[in-house]
Amino acid sequence: MLFHGFFRSFSVFVISEEAGKLYRIFDSIGITLRKSNKARASTSNNFSNYDIAFLDLDSEGWQKRLIELKQYMPVIAFGKPDIKKAVESMKLGATDFLEKPLKNETVLEIFEKFKDKPKVEIPGLIGISKIMEDVYCGIRKAALTDSNVLITGESGTGKELVARAIHNLSDRKDNSFIVINCSAIPDTLLESELFGFEKGAFTGATYTKKGLIEWAHKGTLFFNEIGDVSPLFQTKILRVIQEGEFIKIGGAQPIKVDVRFIAVTNKDLIKACKEGSFREDLFYRLNVIQIELPPLRNRKEDIPSLVKFFINKHSSKRKDIHIRGITEEALDALMNYSFPGNVRELENIIERAIAFTNSSEITVKDLPSYIIKSSHSKKISHGNLKEAINNFEKELIWSALQKTRGNISKAAELLGIHRQQLQRKLKQYKIAT
Structure with a gap:
């Protein structure tokens, strides 16, 4: 339509x-x-x-x-x-x-x-690209079930935000969302942290302690970077996921818990299973629903929306000047950068630019030098000719849409092609307008 x-x-x-x-x-x-x-x-x-x-x-x-x-x-x-x-x-x-x-x-x-919103909007997540709309649909579906979820993606893509969104949209939203930073718990403290202990269970146990799993009862237990856990951690948590129960240190009876497990990782767990560093049975218990987050370089059409969001978020930190936006030249430089640190890196760049700018708009001079260099010395990929042409054509189309504020007719005129041709290209490259 x-x-x-x-x-x-x-x-x-x-x-x-x-x-x-x-x-x-x-x-x-x-x-x-x-x-x-x-x-x-x-x-x-x-x-x-x-x-x-x-x-x-x-x-x-x-x-x-x-x-x-x-x-x-x-x-x-x-x-x-x-x-x-x-x-x-x-x-x-x-x-x-x-x-x-x-x-x-x-x-x-x-x-x-x-007119400027994604089809399925998720509070806290920014992006109107087709690839992010697929992520939003996955979040909505996951929120309707109690099945375990595995969220994968590079560092800085927003995996914890997705986990919290699933919890907040589910029937468990009024109960606890307990975060376990997997690499931060040494094996020596593993059982007491996860399961808790009874008074008198060992020397110094002068009180009864609830473990993190018990605190998550009726809520969600979030494993941050599950790919970093030790073999002992994997063994201990597998039984809880399988049986829905655990025994406190010094306890005699199993304690039943109703917990939804969400785990995130930036590692290839299938490869880890083949190498023997991650239990295959644990992987399948967690990987009931999988949501993969794309790197920012694969959804560059979302960069303008993210930049606007981060400017609004951090502009109040400047007490002497009101930062109201970003120049077109600075935005172009960001669009040409690959963002190895993903959305987290973009936020850091915008916050830094707000701190250093001398004007009401972020300019190219306010961006880190490596971004400017990257923009000026952008290299042609070493892929085949067809791939290189497609990438160049996609960038031209995106640039035209940016200049015409998404007006397809004007963008087609700027590109020197018919409107119908541009519409076919938009569909071909899955560019959201």
């Missing part, structure tokens, strides 16, 4: 016996809709093709459809004035509720709200 004047396009999924009325509203406010005459028969296999859903609460089985759809896109619930239904729909995950009869200006406000 094309929405005139917007920076991105929309595909809308409608579930209603009165869909015709909604289509007429879309037409009247300038939206061209790709209709589906069999919306009711659609499966989750093609939900990812849509950006937003309008769900009629007067339709049969709307609760089930809402729970399913919200994993893939924002859901706008609408229906006859009914406070009970409206509240129930919001509790189940609807993004908004509109009363019938729908008005043009009300529907227009919905599209205004979502």
Whole structure:
């Protein structure tokens, strides 16, 4: 669907016996809709093709459809004035509720709200790229279950943020989220830290102590960098995951716990299993649901949004000047950098630039010298010619979209190609607009 004047396009999924009325509203406010005459028969296999859903609460089985759809896109619930239904729909995950009869200006406000947002938004996570939308969908799905989750990705990609998002979106959100920094617990303290101990269990045990696992009862236990744990740690934790129970040091009876386990690692655990440094049975217990976080270099279209977020986050640290943005030249330099430290490195760069800048905008001079050098001496990759051409073409398209603030028609004109050609290229390279 094309929405005139917007920076991105929309595909809308409608579930209603009165869909015709909604289509007429879309037409009247300038939206061209790709209709589906069999919306009711659609499966989750093609939900990812849509950006937003309008769900009629007067339709049969709307609760089930809402729970399913919200994993893939924002859901706008609408229906006859009914406070009970409206509240129930919001509790189940609807993004908004509109009363019938729908008005043009009300529907227009919905599209205004979502023009610069990802399809599935996760509090605390920034990015509108297709690859991050897939991550958001994975988070939503994981939050609906109690299954264990393994989050993989390079350092600095935001693995703990994803773990907290899963917890905060789940039914366990009102209970503890206990963090275990795996490499920080020596084997000598392992059992007392994880399981706790009874009073008198050993010399100096003058009180009964709860272990971290017991503190996580009814909540989530988060293993930070599970790939760094010792063989003893792996053995001790495996039984808890398998049986859902443990015994305190000095205790006589097993203690049952209801815990959801989320582990993160920047290591290749499959390789570690083959090498014998990580237990295969533990890997499969943890790897029920896997979410892989992409490095920042693979989602460069998110850099402008991240830069804006970090400027807003850290600008208040300057007491003498208000930092309101970044120059186009400085942003281009960041776009041309590979970010081996990922999002964490970008945040560090922006915070440093805010501290050193002498103007209300971050300039190239405020960036570290290695970024400027990288931008000036960017090397052509040693891949084959086709790959090099594709990369160059993708960068040209992205640059044109940046200069035209996402306007596809103007970007196509700037590139000297037809709008339809550019749309095919955007789809080919999976560039979000």
